[in-house]
Amino acid sequence: MRRTILLSAVLLGAGWAMQSGAAAATPRTVLIGLAAPMSGPSGSTGMSLERAAQLAVEDINNGKPVIGGEPVLFKLLPQDDRADPRTGELVAQYFVKTGVAAVVGHWNSGVGIPASRIYAAAGIPHVAPAVTAPDYTRQGYASAFRIVPHDGDGARHTAQYVMHDLKARSIAVIDDSTLFGATYAQEFVNAVAAQQGRVAGRYQVSSKTSDFNSILRSIRASDPDVVFFAGLDAQAAQLVQDLRRLQIRARLVGIGGLVGPTFLRLAGVAGEETSVVEPGLPSYKGPQWSHFESAWKARYKDDIYLYAPFAYDAVRVIAAAMREADSLAPAKVTAELHRIRYRGITGQIAFDAEGNLRDPVFTLYQVHQGRWRVIRSMGDRN
Incomplete structure (x- = not known):
């Protein structure tokens, strides 16, 4: 009887040691x-x-x-x-x-x-x-x-906003010559054309430049309602300042990535009423x-x-x-x-099968009194 108890104790101790060892194992x-x-x-x-x-x-x-x-x-x-x-x-x-x-x-x-x-x-x-x-x-x-x-969805919703909300009759399109900017701009141009809109001019600048003068002289002559810029926040801030300095009244519409403190800080009061369609919920x-x-x-x-x-x-x-x-x-x-x-x-x-996000949702933002404010959600489910 004593031998059985001792054997059970040994087995129990061995089992406890194994469990403790497993718990203490290095992950x-x-x-x-x-x-x-x-x-x-x-x-x-x-x-x-x-x-x-x-x-x-x-x-x-x-x-x-x-x-x-x-x-x-x-x-x-x-x-x-x-x-x-x-x-x-x-x-x-x-x-x-x-x-x-x-x-x-x-x-x-x-x-x-x-x-x-x-x-x-x-x-x-x-x-x-x-x-x-x-x-x-x-x-x-x-x-x-x-x-x-992806850009195709974002560009389509942006084009709908520009055509139906802003009622733009002519649009100037600028991109920053990067793959991202050029692709998004072309998707936007295609979406505008599908809605019988008019692109007054298509322009490219280097992503490293802050000089928009030659482009803006041409844009001012065509007097568009909207300037669409496919580029990042710091460059967009410079662009909108130049638009206002040259007294070009066109509304600036940007792409995903602008909503944040950088654009607001660099654009200042010139950034008022800038609009952006960004991915995600508001x-x-x-x-x-x-x-x-x-x-x-x-x-x-x-x-x-x-x-x-x-x-x-x-x-x-x-x-x-x-x-x-x-x-x-x-x-x-x-x-x-x-x-x-x-x-x-x-x-x-x-x-989906290609690896894209199913049922994407977007949010339309606009600068109002120096802050980004939500206008509305956008998406095929809305």
Whole structure:
């Protein structure tokens, strides 16, 4: 009898030791690459993406995730792609060599498209929080996803606003010569033509210039109702100042990426009534959002940049796909991303066969008394 009790005690102790050992086992590290411009004109946006992604990683780790029967610890690996295509390729190659499980990035279409080819060749799933050029998902890479709408949808809604709300009879179109700007401008021109609108002139400038004088002399002669600019916030601020200095009365309409403090600060009073159609809802609700908002404000003591929630959701949807697949194998995670239905802070997230966001929603913003105000939501579901 004593021998039986002792044997039971030994077995119980061994079982407890095994359980304690499992609980104390070092979690497997899961690297998530984050690629965005963290320096230069778009540096503040890139840093906001990194901040949001880091909060997402911490939230996931707080849940003590287990994948494939093994405890895991997510870790963010941020890299500055400098909004430069060649640097973006180098970052992508570094991620492949480092063995990241997935990538959140990039911000610029001209960077994200060449980088996506490297990720696809390595089989690494990648979710873009801002790459909007249609060609990104038209390349046929199963591993490429975007958590924001593409330019074709945004341009169509912008054209509807310009034609029906502003009742523009003639429109001057300028882009910044980047892949993002030129693609968006062409999509906008196509959408205006489909609605029997008139483009009075089509112009291009370098993304690095602040000199709009020659273009604006031509625009002033054609006297358009609207100047549509496909470029980033700092350059758009210079453009609108020049429009008002030359007494060109046309309304400035911009593209996604303008809504934020940079344009307001640089444009000043000249920016009044500037309009932009941006992806996403005008405001977010629910306990997930409240948690994210309070964590952001407590950590960073700053306003939440427009695209930051998309980076947060990109990390979370990748982790959700890994949990659903119960695997870190890239092919299984990619397959799960194509099936996933995930409720994030930006709304319902699901991807079509090409990796585009299903049922995208947009918001129309306008500058009023030095602040961005919401005009209304826009989208095929509205």
